[in-house]
Amino acid sequence: MAPSVLITGASRGIGAACARLFAQAGWDVAVNYNSSESAALALVRELEGLGGRAVPIRADVADPAQAAALVGRAEEEFGRLDCLVCSAGVALPQQLLTDTTDEQWRYVLGVDLDGVFYTVRAAVPGMVRRKRGSIVTVSSMWGVTGGSCEAAYSAAKAGVIGLTKALAKELGPSNIRVNCVAPGVIGTDMNAHLSRANLDALADETPLCRIGTPEEAARCVLFLAGEDAAFLTGQVLQPNGGLVI
Ligand code: NAP
Secondary structure (H helix, E strand, O other): OOOEEEEEOOOOHHHHHHHHHHHHOOOEEEEEEOOOHHHHHHHHHHHHOOOOOEEEEEOOOOOHHHHHHHHHHHHHHHOOOOEEEEOOOOOOOOOOHHHOOHHHHHHHHHHHHHHHHHHHHHHHHHHHHHOOEEEEEEOOHHHHHOOOOOHHHHHHHHHHHHHHHHHHHHHHHHOEEEEEEOOOOEOOHHHOOOOHHHHHHHHHHOOOOOOEOHHHHHHHHHHHHOHHHOOOOOOEEOOOOOOOO
């Protein structure tokens, strides 16, 4: 029986790259999306072409009822979940903390941190019952170092790392591994607002002299999800070209 994974925020970017790599590696994939339905449906058709099962599931992970229903639907489709990948995320334009409104703060914390809590909380009971499973969260280098004018995002992503480490301790005795990927600058829609000059400057600051691809972040996720990482838990893997060491 093929292993199964639910990937949140799989319609675009790093989540979509994860979906492709997991499917290529023989996993059945539940593709969560929120607003990008046509992209999610096209991705599911592409994954089915690889021979495995793929199902699109719409849910806003910031809503606890929708996040619980998302996990329930994925478990129903595949009979169980071997892995949960929490990639859904949003960012604000760079701005001072003092310019950040309550709504903006709640929006970022709601998707980037609460969304991880809600989906993980829903997925854990099934994994504990089977004494088997792995969870990979997606943080950011700003969750490790803090980013100037990125306070809400940095707070949410630091929270994801804390949640990951706490859960690794809590769930290790149940044979469930919990790890995190904290990418540097990756070429996705999240950075589409940056000018060519800004992207070039970020590449110049990076020891490997370029920004990363969604596939390079996804490779770290797939590694942590599977048996090659069987003795790794509570870890934060940082595909960032050396920008943050
Ligand atoms: P992206 O290309 O903008 O894609 C974001 C994904 O998140 C989309 O699939 C989107 O789905 C989904 N999403 C957003 N809000 C959601 C919600 N409420 N419920 C469910 N899904 C939701 O971003 P990305 O660059 O791939 O980012 C993926 C993850 O990596 C995020 O957690 C991000 O913080 C993290 N990250 C990115 C970078 C980078 O440089 N790109 C660096 C470090 C960390 P819909 O379009 O269907 O709404």
